[in-house]
Amino acid sequence: MMWIKAPVRGLAVLAFLLVLQGTAVAVQPNEMLQDPKLEARARELSKDLRCLVCQNQSIDDSDADLAKDLRILLRKRLVAGDSDAQAKQYLVDRYGDYVLLDPPFKASTVVLWVGPLLLLLVAVWLALSYARRRALGTVADAQAAPLNEGESRRLAALLKSEDK
Amino acid sequence: MMRRWPLLLPVLVFFVLVGFFIWRLVLMGQGDMPNMIPSVMIDKPAPDFELPPLLLNKPGLKTGDLQGRVTLVNFFASWCVPCRVEHPLLSQLAERVNLVGIVYKDKPEAARAWLAQLGDPYQALAQDSDGHTGIDFGVYGVPESYLIDKHGRIRYKQVGPFTPEDISGKLVPLLAELNK
Structure with missing residues (x-):
């Protein structure tokens, strides 16, 4: 491959690495279940479960030891016949709603769910009242008292001088 | 001037945020770290488990052992x-409370060597080699400690190593209350 120039080779390596990066998953082959249907359910569920060590990764993404243990445990629950909701509840019972990346709507999470909406409403209200004030301002300007004779003459003079 | 008041809003928001940040910083100074997950196990009975002993001359641990004291x-x-850091404090604590240890995801021989080197303050020592009992307790890192009352209910959870402040400020008062 002597004829490939260095930059091209660099790009090729980069492209190869990008492809690899896309396929990298934390789930090890020996963790996977034989039954592809159950395995698919486990994968879907673990995408919604938070790794408690890394805290912003799902257990499906995380390489942490605990995430691996939780993945295996989740699969055990599914094999034992748990429904998706039961398997999730099993972990919520131990780690709380915190383990869910998509937290449920209830008293303790109201701020989380309603907060952004409230902020948006406040922002819209501020924007509207600002826009209305500006509109009122222009109307008020238009309704201002007409120029008296002296003012008209001065304005004409000013405009004339600017024309030159 | 009346309609100018919304201009003050950003200033108000700024001071509210500053106040919030100071509040969080003060709480963090008192040990309330944002990465600590509030336990849902508090006031619940300890989970069902039965773990084999680590040593020949000391019992393992099961749920039933947590009753009565x-x-x-x-x-x-x-x-x-951090467990190594915590060890001297635990050794002191062992004089005040029935201290039992669960070796979390460790090789038994490594744990035995560790205890031989640092000393063994535990009344019972059990092995949780697959970490399953840890998960049942809600463990997400070691060290973690759980204070169990006479009725086998979890009353306090310590995430991370005990500090002298944790012991004098939280654990000792709670121990006095629970031992009544």
């Missing part, structure tokens, strides 16, 4: 550096 269950491992 206040017990501090300490999850630790020889590979865990």
